[in-house]
Amino acid sequence: MAENGPLDAGELDLLHRYWKAANFLSVGQIYLLDNPLLREPLTNAHIKPRLLGHWGTTPGLNFIYAHLNRVIRAHDLDMIYVCGPGHGGPGMVANTYLEGSYSEIYPDIGRDLDGLRKLVRQFSFPGGIPSHASADTPGSIHEGGELGYALVHAFGAAFDNPDLIVACVVGDGEAETGPLAASWHSNKFLNPKRDGAVLPILHLNGYKIANPTVLGRMSDADLTHLFTGFGYEPFFVEGHEPEAMHQAMAGTLDTIVGRIAAIQSAARSGDASALMPRWPMIILRSPKGWTGPKEVDGKKVEGFWRAHQVPIANVRNNAGHLALLDAWMRSYEPDDLFDAEGRLMPELQALAPSGSRRMGANPHANGGALKRELKLPDFHKYAVAVPAPGAVDAEATRVMGNFLNEVFALNAEARNFRLMGPDETASNRLDGVFATTDRVWMEEIESYDDHLAQDGRVMEVLSEHLCQGWLEGYLLTGRHGFFSCYEAFIHIVDSMFNQHAKWLKVSRGLPWRRPIASLNYLLTSHVWRQDHNGFSHQDPGFVDLVANKKADIVRIYFPPDANTLLWTTDHCLRTYDRINVIVAGKQPAPQWLTMEEAVPHCEAGIGIWSFAGTERGGEEPDVVMACAGDVPTLETLAAVDLLRTALPELRIRVVNVVDLMTLQSNEQHPHGITDRQFDTIFTKDKPVIFAYHGYPQLIHRLTYRRANHARLHVRGFIEEGTTTTPFDMTVMNELDRFHLAISAIERVPGLAVGAAPVIQRFRDKLIEHARYVREHGEDMPEIVNLTWPSR
Known part of the structure; x- marks a missing residue:
C-alpha cells in the first residue's frame, strides 16, 4: 500500500489510466466525427461541424465513476449512479461503454475501432443521442435536461430497497436550485432498517455557466456546519493533483462504505438509536474542466467557467485551436488505453464490475425489469349504494382512501406501494389509509403526535417537489404509488411533470427499457370548493399543461362521484408508462351512478x-x-x-x-x-x-x-x-x-x-x-x- 492512501502503485496506475480512458472518450464525443483514437493526424474533416456538449463537469463525474467501480468490486455492492450534472452526458456514455453495458444494449456500437467511431459520432448529432444523461443512457434513472431533482430521485430509489446504495452526484450549480436545497432533508425519511442508502457527492468545481457557485465559494468550515446541520457527516476530497486525489477518494470511499454498513447493521439488529443516523456524504472539490486545456487564446479555462461547455470552440476554422485539441486528446495517451483493434486494454477492462453489478447494467436503473404487479382489492365492495340518482351524498376521496387502505394491506409484505402528498392526506379525506399504515417520520416522535411512525408508508412533506421526485425515483426503480395534492399547487411541479413525460416518451421507444408503473396524480381540494382559502387556491390549469403532452403518455379523468372515482383509481393503478391525472372533490356531494352503472360509463369514458x-x-x-x-x-x-x-x-x-x-x-x-x-x-x-x-x-x-x-x-x-x-x-x-x-x-x-x-x-x-x-x-x-x- 502507498504511504498516503490505500492504493498500491499498481492499483493507482490502473485506476488513473481508466479515468484517462473515460476522459478521452468524453472529449472525443464532443469533438470528433471520425478518427476516434487519433491513429492518423487530426484534421478538420474529423471535427463535427457543430460542437455541442459540456466538458466542465465531466472529468469529475468520470473520476467518481471509476472510484465507485472500485468499491463495488471490493465489497460486492449493489449500486446505481444518479448524475445530477445532467449535461455531463459524455461521461455517462463513456463509462457505460468502457464497462461493456453500452455495447450489450446497443450492439451496433461494439467494443472495437468501428464501435468507437460510431460512439463519438452519435453524440449531440442528428439521429444520435442527446448531450445529457437521458433515458437512452444505460444505468440512468434521471433525466438530466433540467437541474434540481437528482437527490430527491436518489432517495425515491432507495426507499424500500434495503440492499441498494444510490450514489448521487450533485453539481454545485444544481445545488443552488430550490428543489435540491429541500432534498437534503430527505434523510429524515430514510429508514436504515428497511431502506437502502443514498451517498450524496457534492461536486464543487466552483463555477456555473458564467459565474461562481454559491457553495463553491463557501469555506470548508461553513460547508461542514451546513451539512452537519442537515444531518450528514461530510467528508472532503479536495485538490487537483491526480495521485493525491485518487488516494484521498479511495480512502474516503472505503471509510464511507464501512460507515453505511455499520449504520444498517445496527438498525437491522434492533438498535433503535441507529434509526436516525448521521449519514455520510462526500464534498469533492476539483477544478472545472480538470485535465483539459489550461488556457485558450490567453484566457483561463481549466478551473474557470470557460471550461463549462466546449473549451476550444473554433477548431475547424482555427489551426491553432485544432493543434490545441490534438495535444489535449493525445495527453491521455490513447495507445496506452486501447489496443490495435480499438478495444480497451484487458487490464483496464478488469477494473469494471461484472454483470448486473455494473452501474450501467444494474436492474434498478431499468425498473420495469424488477416491477411486480400491484395486488389490488375488488373495488366493487367499496361501492356507495345509490338508490336513485342524487339521492345520497358521499365524500368521494374518503371512499377512495378506504380503497387505498386495502391496497396498502395487500402489499404490506412486498413493500412496493407508497402514498405521497404535501401534508394533506387527512385534509384530502384519504385518512382511511391510516388504518393500515402511518406517516413515515424518522425524527423524534412525541406521545401526542398523530399517525407518525418510523415504519410508515405515507410520505408527507410540505414540498410538492419532494413528493413528485420521491415518487418518480420510486416508480423508476420498479415500484408503485400515488401523489395527492391540492389542485392549485400541483403547478409547483409543472417542470418536473414535463421531464417525466419526456422520459416516458423516450423510454417507450427503447425496447430494452421495460415498462414502469404509471405516475398517478389525485388533484383534490379543487377550484370549486375552496370555501376557506379563496382565490390563491383556485387554479385548475394543470390539466391544460398535461393535455399538451404526447397523446399516448397522458390521461385526464374527471369522475363525477365516488363510484366512478373507485373505478378510475383501480384502472390507473393497473396501467404502466403513463401519467394519469384524476381530479375529484373531497366534500360531501350527490352520488349519481350505482357501481353497475359506473363501470360501463367509465370504460367508455x-x-x-x-x-x-x-x-x-x-x-x-x-x-x-x-x-x-x-x-x-x-x-x-x-x-x-x-x-x-x-x-x-x-x-x-x-x-x-x-x-x-x-x-x-x-x-x-x-x-x-x-x-x-x-x-x-x-x-x-x-x-x-x-x-x-x-x-x-x-x-x-x-x-x-x-x-x-x-x-x-x-x-x-x-x-x-x-x-x-x-x-x-x-x-x-x-x-x-x-x-x-x-x-x-x-x-x-x-x-x-x-x-x-x-x-x-x-x-x-x-x-x-x-x-x-x-x-x-x-x-x-x-x-x-x-x-x-x-x-
Whole structure:
C-alpha cells in the first residue's frame, strides 16, 4: 500500500489510466466525427461541424465513476449512479461503454475501432443521442435536461430497497436550485432498517455557466456546519493533483462504505438509536474542466467557467485551436488505453464490475425489469349504494382512501406501494389509509403526535417537489404509488411533470427499457370548493399543461362521484408508462351512478345519461347539456331540473365526460372517439352547453376539428374567485345552474323569445342569491337542500 492512501502503485496506475480512458472518450464525443483514437493526424474533416456538449463537469463525474467501480468490486455492492450534472452526458456514455453495458444494449456500437467511431459520432448529432444523461443512457434513472431533482430521485430509489446504495452526484450549480436545497432533508425519511442508502457527492468545481457557485465559494468550515446541520457527516476530497486525489477518494470511499454498513447493521439488529443516523456524504472539490486545456487564446479555462461547455470552440476554422485539441486528446495517451483493434486494454477492462453489478447494467436503473404487479382489492365492495340518482351524498376521496387502505394491506409484505402528498392526506379525506399504515417520520416522535411512525408508508412533506421526485425515483426503480395534492399547487411541479413525460416518451421507444408503473396524480381540494382559502387556491390549469403532452403518455379523468372515482383509481393503478391525472372533490356531494352503472360509463369514458335527459322516442334533442367534473355535473343536472320544470317540452340530452381525452379524435389520442361517435353523442347541429371543471379553452382545443364545434358553448373557470360560498363560486364564473339554463334557452333556435319570462325568473334568482349570501354568509336553502329531480 502507498504511504498516503490505500492504493498500491499498481492499483493507482490502473485506476488513473481508466479515468484517462473515460476522459478521452468524453472529449472525443464532443469533438470528433471520425478518427476516434487519433491513429492518423487530426484534421478538420474529423471535427463535427457543430460542437455541442459540456466538458466542465465531466472529468469529475468520470473520476467518481471509476472510484465507485472500485468499491463495488471490493465489497460486492449493489449500486446505481444518479448524475445530477445532467449535461455531463459524455461521461455517462463513456463509462457505460468502457464497462461493456453500452455495447450489450446497443450492439451496433461494439467494443472495437468501428464501435468507437460510431460512439463519438452519435453524440449531440442528428439521429444520435442527446448531450445529457437521458433515458437512452444505460444505468440512468434521471433525466438530466433540467437541474434540481437528482437527490430527491436518489432517495425515491432507495426507499424500500434495503440492499441498494444510490450514489448521487450533485453539481454545485444544481445545488443552488430550490428543489435540491429541500432534498437534503430527505434523510429524515430514510429508514436504515428497511431502506437502502443514498451517498450524496457534492461536486464543487466552483463555477456555473458564467459565474461562481454559491457553495463553491463557501469555506470548508461553513460547508461542514451546513451539512452537519442537515444531518450528514461530510467528508472532503479536495485538490487537483491526480495521485493525491485518487488516494484521498479511495480512502474516503472505503471509510464511507464501512460507515453505511455499520449504520444498517445496527438498525437491522434492533438498535433503535441507529434509526436516525448521521449519514455520510462526500464534498469533492476539483477544478472545472480538470485535465483539459489550461488556457485558450490567453484566457483561463481549466478551473474557470470557460471550461463549462466546449473549451476550444473554433477548431475547424482555427489551426491553432485544432493543434490545441490534438495535444489535449493525445495527453491521455490513447495507445496506452486501447489496443490495435480499438478495444480497451484487458487490464483496464478488469477494473469494471461484472454483470448486473455494473452501474450501467444494474436492474434498478431499468425498473420495469424488477416491477411486480400491484395486488389490488375488488373495488366493487367499496361501492356507495345509490338508490336513485342524487339521492345520497358521499365524500368521494374518503371512499377512495378506504380503497387505498386495502391496497396498502395487500402489499404490506412486498413493500412496493407508497402514498405521497404535501401534508394533506387527512385534509384530502384519504385518512382511511391510516388504518393500515402511518406517516413515515424518522425524527423524534412525541406521545401526542398523530399517525407518525418510523415504519410508515405515507410520505408527507410540505414540498410538492419532494413528493413528485420521491415518487418518480420510486416508480423508476420498479415500484408503485400515488401523489395527492391540492389542485392549485400541483403547478409547483409543472417542470418536473414535463421531464417525466419526456422520459416516458423516450423510454417507450427503447425496447430494452421495460415498462414502469404509471405516475398517478389525485388533484383534490379543487377550484370549486375552496370555501376557506379563496382565490390563491383556485387554479385548475394543470390539466391544460398535461393535455399538451404526447397523446399516448397522458390521461385526464374527471369522475363525477365516488363510484366512478373507485373505478378510475383501480384502472390507473393497473396501467404502466403513463401519467394519469384524476381530479375529484373531497366534500360531501350527490352520488349519481350505482357501481353497475359506473363501470360501463367509465370504460367508455363518455356517455349519455338517459336518466337525466328528456329525449323521447329516438328524436334528436333540442339541446345537449354536457359536463366534466363533479361540480359541473351537479350544476348541469340542477340546470336540467330547472329546464324540465319550466319548459317540459324541451328535449334535453345530458352527456357526462369522465375521460377528457375521449373528446379528441381517435386519430389524435388512443382514448379518443371517432367523428361518428362524437356526432352520435353531441349531434351535428344542435347547441351544446358544456360545463367544464377547468379553463373553457381546453375543451375548444380538444374538439376544434369536430363537426359541431361551432355550436359548442363552454363554461368553466374564468379566473374569478375569492373566499366565498360554494355556489357563489360557480355564479362568479357563470358555471351555475341558472347561467347554464339561460345559455341553453338562448341557444335553442326560436326558444328565447317565448321563454323570456323563464330567463327573467332565473336572472332574478341570481340577484336573490347575491343578496342572500352577502347577508347570511351561506348559500340559499333551496341550493343547499336540492334533491334531484326536485319534483
